[in-house]
Amino acid sequence: MLTSKTENIHTSEGETAPLWTVYEDSFDPTLKKLHSQETVYTIGNGYFCTRGTFEEGYPRADTATLLYGVFDQVPIAKEELANIPDWTEIKLFVNDERFRLDRGTILDYHRSLDLTQGLLSRSVSWESPNGVRISINSQRFASLADEHVGIIRFSITVDSTPDDQPAEILIRSSFNTAQGNYNLMHVETVDQAHTDDLLWLHTETKRSLVQLAQTMSFTSDRTDFRKEILDSDISPSIRLYGSLKPGESLTTEKVVVMYTSRDGTDDVIRTALEHHRALLSADNVSQSYNGQFLFESLLTTQREAWAHFWQEADILVEGDDKAQVGLRYSLYQLRINTSSHDTRYSIAAKGLTGFGYRGHVFHDTEIFMLPFFTYVLPDIARNLLLYRYHLLPAARKKAASNGYEGAQYPWESTLSGDETTPPSIIHPETGELIPVLNGFIELHITSSIAHATWEYWRVSGDDDFLQEYGAEVLLSTAQYWASRVEKNPERTEYEITNVIGPDEWHEHVNNNAYTNYMARNNIQCALQALDWLKTNSPTKARQLVQQLNLTDERLAYWQDIIEHIRIPQNPETGLFEQFEGFFDLPKLDQSKFEGRKDSYQGILGVEVVQRYQIVKQADVLMLLTVLEREFDLKTKEVNWDYYYPITDHAYGSSLTPALHVILASQLGRTADVVKLFLAGALVDLENLRGNTPEGVHAACAGAVWQAAILGIAGLRVDEHGYTTNPHWPDGWKRLAFSFKHKGEAIHVDLHR
Amino acid sequence: MLTSKTENIHTSEGETAPLWTVYEDSFDPTLKKLHSQETVYTIGNGYFCTRGTFEEGYPRADTATLLYGVFDQVPIAKEELANIPDWTEIKLFVNDERFRLDRGTILDYHRSLDLTQGLLSRSVSWESPNGVRISINSQRFASLADEHVGIIRFSITVDSTPDDQPAEILIRSSFNTAQGNYNLMHVETVDQAHTDDLLWLHTETKRSLVQLAQTMSFTSDRTDFRKEILDSDISPSIRLYGSLKPGESLTTEKVVVMYTSRDGTDDVIRTALEHHRALLSADNVSQSYNGQFLFESLLTTQREAWAHFWQEADILVEGDDKAQVGLRYSLYQLRINTSSHDTRYSIAAKGLTGFGYRGHVFHDTEIFMLPFFTYVLPDIARNLLLYRYHLLPAARKKAASNGYEGAQYPWESTLSGDETTPPSIIHPETGELIPVLNGFIELHITSSIAHATWEYWRVSGDDDFLQEYGAEVLLSTAQYWASRVEKNPERTEYEITNVIGPDEWHEHVNNNAYTNYMARNNIQCALQALDWLKTNSPTKARQLVQQLNLTDERLAYWQDIIEHIRIPQNPETGLFEQFEGFFDLPKLDQSKFEGRKDSYQGILGVEVVQRYQIVKQADVLMLLTVLEREFDLKTKEVNWDYYYPITDHAYGSSLTPALHVILASQLGRTADVVKLFLAGALVDLENLRGNTPEGVHAACAGAVWQAAILGIAGLRVDEHGYTTNPHWPDGWKRLAFSFKHKGEAIHVDLHR
Structure with a gap:
């Protein structure tokens, strides 16, 4: 692999x-590599991320800046994070020749991402088609100390010219609104202009109508370069031009401030301009002819913010x-x-x-990512769980629309908590429509959220959270499971039928071990939380009992479910059956597929893969991991030996x-x-x-x-x-x- | 209605x-009205059309310039005409206030499309938020005499300023690449620069890789205005600025030349620049300080070209x-x-x-539009039929892939002739996927094309066309029908089952009268064409007989089909049954739906509407119209009386x-x-x-x-x-x- x-x-x-640095020392123009490295060299600060595309652009680059929670509607998939106008664009012309990596000759190339300070650096030495040699150094970061701020320092040195004459330099720094998510445009300009040296762009998302302000200053260290602001609704720019003799350099700085209407401001442009002016008037900025230089001072706070993070997280x-x-x-x-x-x-x-996945939130957060935050950055863990708390009304609606009680969380969600799993997807090559069932029958996200809530409380000891928010989540989700389980009169146990478990290659299965066990765990935690509340906050306990109609009878029923839900496990060996009937399927002879370049589902097809004991991803083994305290080593071993080889x-x-x-x-x-x-x-x-x-x-x-x-x-x-x-x-x-x-x-x- | x-x-x-003019005298900013009028005020010349959006733009405008045959791929619907960079954008700022119809006060507004010369004119009198009053006059056309050329004359007069001082005027003329088809972007910039006073933009479509050149000149009549070219990959512009005293005017001209790689040129930019320069150096252009004025001379040839058209077509x-x-x-x-x-x-x-319909070609062309060209502009009719001739290989492939012989034309087609009917569409509100069967079972386009071919020959007498192209189309389509008809052993007649007829509200029907009658007509015309060929071009006849394997046995079988294909018609009354079983359906009580705002299909749903004798559009009546010579007045009357009220x-x-x-x-x-x-x-x-x-x-x-x-x-x-x-x-x-x-x-x- x-x-x-x-x-x-x-x-x-x-x-x-070196152990803090991600780096590359050659430029590979194949699109797959280019797009992969764009992802790798992403900078960000939790407010926004910007993919590692180049300032000068490259044909078919997947340029993107995505903002936390800024969505716009799309067909089929409901909504997606909206790619906003690119703030990184800096176009350079030397004697009217455009600096671009796909022309001329790359003499030297380095790019590195310094994790200690979230700093992306690139140095390129390039010979133009007409023989001018230049060196470019650029550095950029998304300020972790001041999340509305992005900055780029971009320097050029003329190394030589064929006739030893000065080279004419034109450098143009823009906002580029011609952006889309895979070509689907989401923003439109509302207004654009400049105020003194600050250029501003007011855009909005086309359907969700989020207002977005971006302001820009662009300064240089040379007094002999001229500067012009070029207003434009589509690509507003600031350009600098002048000439450099061989051996001379120009250093520029592009500072960008971004605000959206999600930030709680009425006038995004005014807020962004004020923020930007405050940066420029700070005491510690160095002065130059063409404006203030902020890079070093902003990098100092950036370094401090990242140092603080690494102190806690490294x-x-x-x-x-x-x-x-x-x-x-x-x-x-x-x-x-x-x-x-x-x-x-x-x-x-x-x-x-x-x-990918359009910015939708899955149980990936609760099962995979939340433990890091719970143990390392509990304040953020709390926020992430509050997100789920805020979605309770939508989760109740989803449960009710399916004929159940309590709160059923959507398999994919965005801001509102409506189910945003697309009902089908389009095959990228054939254009065929493939139904997606996860939004309907992959249920276990509800217990994942309950589990994460419980774990957060267990590790952080945040009683206030449990009392005000967590208990309601635990009880509402337990209520869902209690109404979702069925009791087949021919059997003595409660069942959960027609689901997709974590192994998504098997659909419409009954009594998936993971789903049932985690549902039971959900109800158990809810009952424990209620007991805790009754002791520690009787008022809140009474309120929730009333609100959720948690009668004694109902709670007794919950207890009965805990005791009698079907868990497909061999009581002697401890081996779980992934779902009822899984062991009846033939095993797949994987030796026949050696050297394959695709998943078994991709090779066999959605229908055929279901007929084999071949597993997409940990299912029983995920249960043994997530609730690992509940299982002894022997049980872990027998299940590992069974499931690990067929995954x-x-x-x-x-x-x-x-x-x-x-x-x-x-x-x-x-x-x-x-x-x-x-x-x-x-x-x-x-x-x-x-x-x-x-x-x-x-x-x-x-x-x-x-x-x-x-x-x-x-x-x-x-x-x-x-x-x-x-x-x-x-x-x-x-x-x-x-x-x-x-x-x-x-x-x-x-x-x- | x-x-x-x-x-x-x-x-x-x-x-x-007045009877040559389409006009409006008020600006209605509701989007539906705005977008509707954008369509109405489209200019074009067959090479390109440009929707009637405003030079200064309006939020959510559906700006579009579409070029004949310039496509790019899209999900589901295969490909669509690609919206190219907008060439009409002209932004005006007066004392830094932006001229826009959604701010300030519109004092007067007129827009008219003069059909005699394909000229769109607008005059607006407007007061800015700060009280400057200006008048704008703009005129534009797509040259019918020189199809690569679009031109706008844009004038501004300062009527008054609050302080009676001159107003600062900035006017910026751009190509705007931030365009999409309903927000899906299709073009990307390859390169951009300017050569002397000509600005150029080289773009390409993202997937089909059509190369597109656009060149621009932008001139004015005032020596005291400054001019600057602003290079940009996204929104390259030429701007003019200066000041106007109250009462003074500025007139500008924007000339644009467009070429694509479909035009058979290797270097689209060079070709466009040369074309543009030739325009500027023509003898008859008037000179001015800021460049040449072309509008009047281009309008003269435009008027002549349209006069020529109207002479033939009015x-x-x-x-x-x-x-x-x-x-x-x-x-x-x-x-x-x-x-x-x-x-x-x-x-x-x-x-x-x-x-709408993404630029796909339907049988709308052959049945509805072609008669105009056949009778009035036969050279164009010939081209439109040659399009179908060129698609024969694809049509043969479609027939073969369905298990039939001959040529089956796709219900929707673009350049290649591959079936481009989307297999399903997304409901615009619910996001639901609705299967589209037309590409599979709406067959009658094949006979529509044969009929149009025959009619063209009959009216034009273009024997050369019939011999070289038309006969092959007629015979290949007849061959398709001959293999498509089935002979049910229980019946004596040939049948065509499982189709959609022109009335698309009834799917999977058998022996649709229109389909069967037109198929028979197709075979008849083919046999007549073959007879004609045998007399007039025996060599070609032999070649086609050999190529298509038209044995005597086979031709006899065709004759048998003509004589014995099932036509559901009452031999006594002459009343056709639209398809077998149509008369068994109940009639819909339309009185219950009075005041409805939607089609019966929209109200009843796709499934329910099929159960009634309610017809989307002429089906039997279309047959009586298209082949009207074959039916007597009594037959027409009895069918009219039956079908007209239920449509x-x-x-x-x-x-x-x-x-x-x-x-x-x-x-x-x-x-x-x-x-x-x-x-x-x-x-x-x-x-x-x-x-x-x-x-x-x-x-x-x-x-x-x-x-x-x-x-x-x-x-x-x-x-x-x-x-x-x-x-x-x-x-x-x-x-x-x-x-x-x-x-x-x-x-x-x-x-x-």
């Missing part, structure tokens, strides 16, 4: 912080450099794709890094390789651990799944954290404290990390 | 050529001004949407005037109201004639169907010509000559028109 050469990871000695690995960089890159992704304060949206499957680790799902590390560590499968860990940690850095162009695998990033901490370090917390139980993979010598338990910061430093 | 006030038609006396109606203007407007639409020379594409359902004239289809005029005239239904004629002639001018925003009803325009000439004038031609048989509607006093018969131009002037 892993290529022999590890791209994007720089591990040679003698460089600055995991030090000694002995495996690839694992070290991949792990840090995963943490970087978790941070840049998550707002520090917004409670009305959550982390999308691809975060803000690409158009499509290579092409099934990116979600679970890293998650498997937790069980693999406990069971001492060291060789598997190394392989599975890197399959997660490098999924995007090496585009292992081939779909990094559509955005990073955010859930995988969360799973990588879990793999390191809950798997390899073996961290466990209970009400009394924590324990570790390291299972060292080959090569690993040291593992140091921090987390919070009930508000207390704890640092752990494990040595082999 | 008709509103009492007739919009867009100016019939008051004393004006210049129909004079005295006594009904609405009918007169609507008729001329229909002829204008037929002309601007049709290339004068391209044989690789045909007229789309909405021409080049909007995004949804108001909301069923725009195609047939005007077509019904032919039968209604013959049968002396004068009141119906007037109503039906205007329902066709005003369909877009009054947006009678509510969907004019998506483009004009091109087929309806063709039907209006047929209604006037084949219906009201009663023109019939045979090999010996022509006859007329006028049926005067109320009010009509005179009807004069021209047509060609076997190459001879004939002018007819009928007086009541």
Whole structure:
């Protein structure tokens, strides 16, 4: 699965912080590679992310800046994060020749993403078709200290000209509104103009009517360059022009401030302009002829903000450099794709890094990513759970529309909590329509949310949250399950029929072990929360009992479900059957498919794959991981031995390789651990799944954290404290990390 | 159906050529009205059309320029005409205030489309929010004499300023690449720059990779205005600025030249620049400080070209001004949407005037529009039929893929002839997917093409065409029908089962009268063509007999089909049954639906409407119209009396109201004639169907010509000559028109 050469990871000695850097030293113009690297070199701060496209542009680049929670409607898939006007565009002309990587000659090329400060740098040495040689240095970041701000420092040096004469330089910095999500345009200009040296652009999303302001200043360090503001509704620009002798340089700075009507401001343009002016008038900016230089001062606060994050979140690995960089890159992704304060949206499957899954939120957040936040950044974990709390009315509506009580969460959601799973998708090649059932029958997201709520409370000790929000989520979701289970008169047990479990290759199954077990767990946690409330906040308990009509009779029924829900498990061996009838299916002879380049579903088709014991992603094994405290080692072992070999680790799902590390560590499968860990940690850095162009695998990033901490370090917390139980993979010598338990910061430093 | 006030038609006396003018004298900012009028005020020349959006733009305008045959791929619907960068944009700022109709005060507003010269004019008097009063005059046309050229003359007069001081004027003329078809972007910039005073933009379509060049010059009549060229990949512009005292004026001219790689040039930019320079260096252009003024000289050739068209195509109606203007407007639409020379594409359902039906070609062309070209512009009719000839390989492939012989034409087609009917469409409100069966089982387009081929030959006498192209089309399509008919052993007749007839509200029907009769006609014409060939071009006859394997046995089988194909008609009364079992359905009580605002299908749903004798559009009556020579008056009458009352004239289809005029005239239904004629002639001018925003009803325009000439004038031609048989509607006093018969131009002037 892993290529022999590890791209994007720089591990040679003698460089600055090599284990904090993602880098490339050649430009590969094939579109798949280009689009993959655009994703990898994304910068962001949780308010926005900007893909790593080049300032000068490249044909068919997937340029994108996506804002946390800024959606617009689309056909079939309901709504998607709207790609806003590109703020990074800087076009350079040297003696009227356009600087572009697809013409002339690239003499030298380096690009690196410094994770310590969220700084993307590029240096290029280029010879134009007419023989002018120039060097370009650009650096950009999305300010983590001031989330409305993006900045680019762009420098050019004329190295030589054929006639040794000065070169005419024209450099044009723009907002480019001609953007779409895969060509579908979402924003339209409302107004545009400039005020003094600040250029501003007011756009709005076409259907959801979110107002967006972007302001720009563009300054240089040379007094002999002229500057002009070029108003335009489509591509407003500031241009600088002058000439540079061989050996001379020009450094420019592009500062951009962004606000939307989601920020609670009436006048987005005024707010953005004021913010921008405040930046320019700060005491510590250096002055120059053409305006103020902000880069260094903004980078200082940027560095501080990232240092603060790394102080809390970093995991030090000694002995495996690839694992070290991949792990840090995963943490970087978790941070840049998550707002520090917004409670009305959550982390999308691809975060803000690409158009895949359209910015929709799945249970990926609760099962894969939330543990990182719960243990490391509990304030953000709380926000992410508040998002689900705010969706309760919509979840109740969904349950009711299906004839059930309580709250049923949508498989995919955006701002409103309406189900946003598309009813079908269009096959990218054949144009065929493929029905998508997940929105209808993949139910377990509801218990995932309950589980994450419970875990957050257990680890953080945030009683206030449980009382005000969490308990209502737990009880409402339990209520859903209690109305969803069926009692077949011919059987003694409660059942849940016609679902899709985590292994999405088997549809319309009955009594999926994961779904049923997690539903039971959901009801159990709800009852425990109610007991806790009755003791600690009787008023709130009474209120919820009344509001949700939790009669004694009903609670007794819940208890009966807990005791009598069907769990398909062999009581002697402990082996779970993934769903009823799974063991009756033939196993797939995987040896026949060696060298395949697609998933078994892709090869066999949606219908045929259902007829085999072949699993897309951890299903029973996910149950044993998520609720790992409930199972003994023998049960884990017997199920691992059964399910691990029949899972499509290579092409099934990116979600679970890293998650498997937790069980693999406990069971001492060291060789598997190394392989599975890197399959997660490098999924995007090496585009292992081939779909990094559509955005990073955010859930995988969360799973990588879990793999390191809950798997390899073996961290466990209970009400009394924590324990570790390291299972060292080959090569690993040291593992140091921090987390919070009930508000207390704890640092752990494990040595082999 | 008709509103009492007739919009867009100016019939008051004393004006210049009122019966040649479409006009409006107020600006209605509601989007539906705005988008409808954008369609109405489209200019074009068969190479391109540009919708009637305003130079300064309006939020959510459906700006579009579509080029004949320039497509790009889309999901589901295969491909669509690609909206190219807008060439009309001219932004005006007065004292930094933007001229826009949605701010300030409109003091006066007129817009008119002069059909005699294809000239769109607008005059606006406007007071800015700060109290500056200006007058704007703009005129634009797409040159019919030089199809690569579009031109706008844009003038501004400062009427007054609050302080009586001069006003600062900035006027910016751009290409705007931020365009899409309903927001789906199709073009991307390849390169952009300027050469001397000519700005150029090189774009390409994203998937089909059509290369497009657009060049621009922008000049003014004032020596005191400065001019600057602003390069940009997204919105390249030329701007002029200076000041105007109250009472002073500025006149500008924007000239644009467009070429694509479909024009057979290797270097589209060079070709466009050379073309543009040739315009500027022509002897007859007037010189001014800022460049050459071309408008008057280009307008002269424009007027000549349109005069030439009208000389051949105009129909004079005295006594009904609405009918007169609507008729001329229909002829204008037929002309601007049709290339004068391209044989690789045909007229789309909405021409080049909007995004509806995505530029796909239906049998609308052959049944509704082609008669106009056959009788009036036979050279173009020949091109349109050559398009079908070029699609023969694709049509043979479609037949073969369905298990049949010969050539089966696709229900919808673009350049390649592949079936482009979408397999399903997305409901615009619910997002639901609705299967579309037409591409699979609406078969009669194949016989429509054969019929149009035959009619073209019959009227034009173009023997060369029949010999080289037409005969092969006739024989190949006949071959399809001969393999498509089935012989049920229980019956003595040939049948065609499981089709959709012209009445698309009834699917999966057997022995649709129209389909079967037209199939028979197709085979008959093919056999006659073969006989003609054997006499007039034995070599070609032999070649086709060999190529298509037309053995005597096979030809005898064709004859047997002609004699024994099932035609569901009562031999005594002459009444056709639309399809087998139609008479068994209950009739729909239409009185229950009075005041409805939707079609019966829209109200009842796709499934329910099938269960009633309610007809979307002429089906049996279309048969009696298209092959009208084959039926006597009694047959026409009995079928009219049966089917006319059960057809949804108001909301069923725009195609047939005007077509019904032919039968209604013959049968002396004068009141119906007037109503039906205007329902066709005003369909877009009054947006009678509510969907004019998506483009004009091109087929309806063709039907209006047929209604006037084949219906009201009663023109019939045979090999010996022509006859007329006028049926005067109320009010009509005179009807004069021209047509060609076997190459001879004939002018007819009928007086009541």
